[in-house]
Amino acid sequence: MKKPLLAAALLIGTGASLGVRARTTGDTDGVNVNAIGMFFVFVLTSLCITYWAAGRVKSSSDFYVAGGRIGGFRNGLAITGDWCSSAALMGIAGLVYTNGFDGLIYSVLPFGAWPLMMFLLADRLRNLGKFTIADVVSLRMARVPIRSLIASAGLAFVVGYLIVQMVGAGTLISNLFGLKYEYAQIAIGLLIIVYVAFGGMIATTYVQLVKAVLLLSGTSFIAFAVLAKFDFAPESLYAAAVANHSAAEKLMQPGGLLHDPVDAISCGVMLLFGGAALPHVLMRFFTVPDAKEARRSAAWAASFIGYFYLLSFFIGYGAVVFVMKGPQFLDADGIIKGGENMAAIHLAAAMGGDLLLGFISAVAFATIVAVVAGLTIAGASAISHDLYANVLRHGRASDAEVMKISRYAAIALGILGIVLGIAFKEENIAYLIVLPFTISATVFFPVLFLTLYWRRLTTTGIVAGGWLGLAAAVAMLVAGPTIWRDILGHEAPIFPYKYPALFSMTISVVTMILVSLLDKSARGHREVRAFEDQFVRSQTGLGAEGATRH
Amino acid sequence: MEHIYRAIRRDPRFLELERRRSRLSWILAAVVIAHCLWYIFAIAFFPEARFAALWGKPLAPGMATTWGIVIGFLQIVLFIVLVVFYIHRANGAFDSRKDAIVADATRAAGVND
Numbered sequence: 001m002k003k004p005l006l007a008a009a010l011l012i013g014t015g016a017s018l019g020v021r022a023r024t025t026g027d028t029d030g031v032n033v034n035a036i037g038m039f040f041v042f043v044l045t046s047l048c049i050t051y052w053a054a055g056r057v058k059s060s061s062d063f064y065v066a067g068g069r070i071g072g073f074r075n076g077l078a079i080t081g082d083w084c085s086s087a088a089l090m091g092i093a094g095l096v097y098t099n100g101f102d103g104l105i106y107s108v109l110p111f112g113a114w115p116l117m118m119f120l121l122a123d124r125l126r127n128l129g130k131f132t133i134a135d136v137v138s139l140r141m142a143r144v145p146i147r148s149l150i151a152s153a154g155l156a157f158v159v160g161y162l163i164v165q166m167v168g169a170g171t172l173i174s175n176l177f178g179l180k181y182e183y184a185q186i187a188i189g190l191l192i193i194v195y196v197a198f199g200g201m202i203a204t205t206y207v208q209l210v211k212a213v214l215l216l217s218g219t220s221f222i223a224f225a226v227l228a229k230f231d232f233a234p235e236s237l238y239a240a241a242v243a244n245h246s247a248a249e250k251l252m253q254p255g256g257l258l259h260d261p262v263d264a265i266s267c268g269v270m271l272l273f274g275g276a277a278l279p280h281v282l283m284r285f286f287t288v289p290d291a292k293e294a295r296r297s298a299a300w301a302a303s304f305i306g307y308f309y310l311l312s313f314f315i316g317y318g319a320v321v322f323v324m325k326g327p328q329f330l331d332a333d334g335i336i337k338g339g340e341n342m343a344a345i346h347l348a349a350a351m352g353g354d355l356l357l358g359f360i361s362a363v364a365f366a367t368i369v370a371v372v373a374g375l376t377i378a379g380a381s382a383i384s385h386d387l388y389a390n391v392l393r394h395g396r397a398s399d400a401e402v403m404k405i406s407r408y409a410a411i412a413l414g415i416l417g418i419v420l421g422i423a424f425k426e427e428n429i430a431y432l433i434v435l436p437f438t439i440s441a442t443v444f445f446p447v448l449f450l451t452l453y454w455r456r457l458t459t460t461g462i463v464a465g466g467w468l469g470l471a472a473a474v475a476m477l478v479a480g481p482t483i484w485r486d487i488l489g490h491e492a493p494i495f496p497y498k499y500p501a502l503f504s505m506t507i508s509v510v511t512m513i514l515v516s517l518l519d520k521s522a523r524g525h526r527e528v529r530a531f532e533d534q535f536v537r538s539q540t541g542l543g544a545e546g547a548t549r550h
Numbered sequence: 551m552e553h554i555y556r557a558i559r560r561d562p563r564f565l566e567l568e569r570r571r572s573r574l575s576w577i578l579a580a581v582v583i584a585h586c587l588w589y590i591f592a593i594a595f596f597p598e599a600r601f602a603a604l605w606g607k608p609l610a611p612g613m614a615t616t617w618g619i620v621i622g623f624l625q626i627v628l629f630i631v632l633v634v635f636y637i638h639r640a641n642g643a644f645d646s647r648k649d650a651i652v653a654d655a656t657r658a659a660g661v662n663d
Contacts, residue, residue: 105589105590111626111629112629115632116579119582120575242614249608252615253618255596265590303634306629313622532555532559539564539571
């Protein structure tokens with residue numbers, strides 16, 4: 001177990017240093033020694049964690065949910081790590097930098113998902129689930145069709161989210177470390193494979209924990225440095241931003257980004273309901289011992305994530321003040337170097353010079369790597385636990401077999417990430433984040449919510465609504481303005497809105513309800529009757545997996 | 551396990567607890583959803599609608615800070631407070647009552663067996 005791990009670590013180390021050397025002997029522009037140093041410290045730390053964790057992964061429960069032994073506080077930090085992708089650090093700052101107030105919709109609305117998750121889902125999921133969200137649903141529903149639907153949607157979710165993270169990481173690394181884009185993809189892919197295949201959920205959790213602490217402290221440092229320049233008076237910061245930006249006072253008003261009311265509402269629905277059911281985040285509620293700890297970890301996570309989002313109210317506007325007119329951050333045409341997503345990174349350089357720049361770059365890298373690891377383990381569990389063990393083998397696969405499949409799945413997903421990351425190089429990937437969130441709002445949220453709260457729901461209803469909603473979401477995304485017009489080059493989009501979640505979610509929910517009501521089968525009848533027992537278990541935790549305190 | 555579930559389901563204390571807990575979660579969820587809708591609609595219908603116009607107004611004439619910034623900031627603070635309040639109730643009074651109900655039902659089932 002440990003030998004291939006060391007070999008892989010060496011491989012990554014030499015691969016990365018080769019790439020760096022290749023670049024430094026040629027064009028040295030943009031190479032940051034601090035960044036590379038801190039990047040290696042993070043990589044080494046995370047590999048030590050993985051080495052330690054690899055000795056502790058003994059069963060499939062260790063692999064998927066760290067044996068259900070993570071405490072509330074640590075799990076809260078790990079959830080913070082899973083939740084705050086590079087989009088939260090770099091994306092929001094970039095959106096505010098360009099579009100002003102509307103960029104903050106990506107802070108407030110996804111955060112609104114937190115209390116919803118807490119009040120309606122978190123503890124009940126812990127009481128019903130084992131490894132994946134499909135476990136929760138198939139408790140009273142038919143195993144094969146439910147798991148096929150949820151695992152397929154889950155894989156589409158994971159792959160969409162993975163591409164965004166991989167391309168973001170590649171761009172960041174090639175901009176900052178001077179490492180070639182392709183080498184960066186391979187290094188990240190290999191790191192992820194090592195974390196997940198050897199260390200499973202235990203390694204992923206602790207890497208996530210380290211990253212969350214780094215991210216929170218780095219972001220706090222930038223925000224406080226910005227505020228300190230204005231004697232901690234936000235009004236002075238905003239006044240300086242308004243004076244610096246071409247949008248002037250519109251910078252502080254709604255309407256800069258989402259011009260169409262339907263698009264704005266659909267985007268809000270996507271962020272709120274999609275955010276409340278992200279599978280790689282919900283999976284973290286199975287890594288705690290019981291519902292009490294699940295709630296406790298959700299409360300810690302909500303506090304950390306909320307604090308992080310509060311800082312975003314200062315960072316984007318800080319970039320407007322300190323980056324927008326700084327010649328060293330702009331190219332010959334006065335456009336920000338590396339695109340608007342680099343606003344937060346440039347702001348770090350403006351606030352703390354090369355040292356802070358290096359630190360924040362390493363944090364951004366750690367953020368991406370950790371999120372990809374979380375996604376990979378969610379994807380690997382969908383493949384091995386849901387599809388292989390329960391659909392293909394009908395629950396008759398041995399623990400060792402399932403673990404083997406999980407490891408292969410993690411390796412396959414890592415390689416897929418590398419291939420897709422390279423294939424999507426230079427693409428505008430911002431729209432791809434719409435795919436996973438739309439899937440989450442269309443399939444995962446309605447299925448989980450109705451399973452928990454609506455007695456009359458049946459398998460037939462879920463399957464009909466879930467597949468129809470999924471198909472509608474993908475079709476509307478492809479036929480929408482971003483893909484059909486901007487990428488495929490057609491004159492006008494077939495579907496007029498950029499965000500299909502409002503429509504696809506309505507389709508899936510209405511279909512689930514109608515088909516369930518029409519379902520008169522014996523199986524449907526049994527499933528409706530089984531609601532009572534599921535309800536008691538969801539409320540009390542009696543009979544829950546790994547529950548030790550009752 | 552099924553007969554313990556049945557016993558709990560018939561326990562009037564369980565029904566009462568469930569009613570109270572779900573009332574609390576639904577009220578809190580409604581507050582959150584209302585806030586999120588306000589935010590979404592403010593962005594969607596700014597500046598025409600009256601409930602949205604406030605979001606673009608400065609706190610005081612001549613100030614750069616708008617009501618939208620302040621409201622958005624306070625919404626995040628409110629969400630944190632609601633989550634902490636909920637967990638306090640759920641892990642405290644609700645959970646100890648639930649534990650008592652489960653213990654009684656399990657003991658009764660043991661006697662019947």
